[in-house]
Amino acid sequence: MKQATRDFLNTPLEIAGRRIEKRLVLAPMSGLGNVALREVLSGYGGFGLLFMEMCSARGLPQENRRVSSVFQWRDVELPYLVCQIFGSSPEDMAAAARRIEAEGFFGVDLNFGCSVSRICKRNCGAALLRTPDQAVRIVEAVRRAVSLPVWVKFRTGWEDRREPAVDLARRFEAAGADALTFHPRVAPDRRARPPRWGYIQTVKQAVGIPVFGNGNVFTEADCENIIEQTGCDGVSLGRVAVAKPWVFAEWTSGTPYGKEAYVEMLHRFIDLLEFYYEPARAMRLFRKSSVYMAAFFRFGHGFHKRFLGAAGFSDVRMAVDAFFDQAPEMSLKPNMNLF
């Protein structure tokens, strides 16, 4: 990565009058961006913000953070934590945003991108891109309800055309959004085809608020390319941040992390999952994340299989040590069958 790109990643950015120190942020990922992963990430640093897993707006005002498995955080994270919500009504979303502001989060993020049927059937997530007026009403209602930074994360829409996305970006800005994260894929596409970064450039040029580019940024070269090709103000990293939680630190500092970092990180991650969750949930979350962690190894598939068959975390810990004792070969790009 060129020094100029690294300098850019380390240049503070102002969002609605609040400053973030770095231009790389963790993308919201349900089942992955949990409190344990975020504690691991926080140990390395190098990011500007972390986005939480999506939370349902409907239950949020009454949600008990000591019981919820997603509306859960450490207070020390609040200055750099953004809570993402999904919902279909402006009233629910506004009420949830009020709770998020009262708790002291950095910001709130509105999910207009999730395309899984469970969410879309309830007219939430990417389904709202079919009813742009309703999406805009949600942004307006949240804007009226809170003064903390309001983000919108959205996709191209349901057809592969850039104009509707650009039009929506403009309308979100006019409705009071302070920043956008744009993932340039059509909604039914579950990451099979590459995202169209060119659309990010068009969105960026159409609005005055910061735009974070997202989608298939796995290496330093990808990061440099997305910035150069789109002119985005920052980059939102998803799966690669699960695979390599030090990625923010590595790319902003230029100091590479090697295989040893994996062993240490995996043991730390397991410790934290065991601390925060009951055993069955901890194991489910570990299996979900570990497939991404295994993806940057040549025989990562076999490595991950060992986790799937493990009876408990002592087995998993042994599998980790045994795998790394064999000096496994790392690859620059992830194995896309695992990603």
Ligand SMILES: Cc1cc2nc3c(=O)[nH]c(=O)nc-3n(C[C@H](O)[C@H](O)[C@H](O)COP(=O)(O)O)c2cc1C
């Ligand atoms: C397992 C998983 C869960 C996700 N959950 C969410 C979510 O809750 N909210 C959201 O806006 N996007 C979600 N996404 C999409 C990511 O935020 C991101 O847009 C996508 O993974 C592309 O970025 P990447 O190529 O850097 O991973 C999820 C993605 C994955 C892989």
